[in-house]
Amino acid sequence: MKNVARHAFMILFSLIMVYPVIWWIGASLKSNSELSSPNLFPAKPKWSNFTDGWYSVPGHSFTEFYVNTFSLEIAVLIATLLSSTLVAFGFGRLDFPLKRFWFSLLMLTLMLPGQVLIIPQYAMFHQLGWVNTYLPFVVPHLLAGGAGGTFFVFLLVQFVRGIPRELDESAKMDGCSWFGIYLRIIMPLMKPAIVTVTIFCFLWNWDDFLGHLLYLNSVDKYTVGLAIRMINDSQAGQQWGQLLAMSLVSIVPATLLFMFLQRYFVEGIATSGIKG
């Protein structure tokens, strides 16, 4: 009986959580005049919201914006995985002078509000001529920084610390180098944590609206988020259906990624033992 009550509660609660999204799906098929009607779905779905919305930026299509976003995402993801696993191995496995000092600095930067860095970094990248390129996103991630970079190192260090040290010792006896231990022993064992980092990295960069807004200013480099904002500004709310349709499509990649990897996701956080 108790179980039934619990499930009933959970189903109800889940419905409340996803209800705005169900409404969203309905609204993306509505015409402007139907938008305020209490019916969830319109009598005659206006599928053209999706096709017209796709081409609603003159001279460009969403295909282009998706290619841009994915190229940026992939570059950032590769940069992140390369740098954060190397650094995490260094902090989690090797002993070297001043290690504790550097690691405390890393922990401190974890709490540093991005706003303090936005202006000087913008000025630096401006001087380097990096504005309106993808370099302000890729280079920081290659250096274990950028959106969430330090957090990923922290997460992976916690995870690496939990892997038994005997494994490296025996590899070392067999003549394996540190890099070999990193590549052949630790990397494969880090899989759940790497999946967690991949999801977070993908989501945070997909949502890094402020970053995209600051650094990308020609439409042919625009990401999906910027394109949606552009339709929003240019139409001043005249085509809500198209706008909501394009917004809805924009959350599909992140949702699919999470659905396929969510099991690893919780596991990765649980095993990395985030505490205070």
Place this chain on the structure above:
Amino acid sequence: MNRAAGPAIQAASGLKKKRGAFLKRWDAPIAGYLFIMPWLIGFIGLTAYPMLLSLYYSFTDYTLMEPVQWVGFRNYERIFTIDEKFAQSVKVTFLYVLASVPLKLIAALAVALILNKAVRGISAYRTAIYFPSLIGGSIAVSLLWRNIFGVDGFFNSVLALFGIEGRGWITNPDTALWSLILLTVWQFGSSMVIFLAGLKQIPKDLYEASSVDGASRWMQFRKITLPMLSPTLYFNLVMGIINAFQMFTSAFVITNGGPMNSTMVYAMYLYERAFSSYQLGYASALAWVMLLMIVAVSVTVAATSKYWVFYEGEAGGRKGA
């Protein structure tokens, strides 16, 4: 845990091969620095140096275009004396932090407690509950929210069913901030996942032993779950505060700081100064004031934490008692 076995194996390998000892003695420091090199370069070039740069800018009238002029403490003076929008943004930000952080934590903890037990179909629930957080601070959600809480929005049409006359929740200065707070609370998924991970680490036998002693559910929650979960709670609290202080996208897209500056959160105001009016020096000073506010709040929370955060393995399970 496994470290005790380490030295024994090392000693054995040292006897067998000289090379093992050699590696241990000086190879590790160099290798260590090589491995952390990406972060080290990034820390110096993208964090430490920019921070010094921003501190310097905060004492200038830097605009990106014209030559930089040193103005001493004038930016800071203006912030604290004549800048009314600063005072307003601090007020709005603190209200936002004070309302959204506890509400979000309570929702996350309550649902984590339920999800920790319901086993069947858990992944479906988890996906549903995590979904709002998944779409996070994206512009898509912000537009959705603007639509739902607009004058002709979904929320009002539901109220109309009950005969309640709605209003423009987002265009009304009294309620605009609350609609943003509600959006934040709706996205409690990340905190919930971290709570779930924390709950999984509490040993089951603690509960079994206490049920034998006849402890009620509520007693168990207060005497076992809460203390054992307190480090996770602390982590979520500090991260929640820091994130809430930096809230930007929804205030920017949904309300653009309005109506009547009722949602002019600090990060939004800073952005406006820096990238709409290009007063980068003044905005740098604002950024440093923000950093000091966050440090002050975090230090306060850290100072109180010794009274309520318990770490395993410390004498009596209590820190600094």
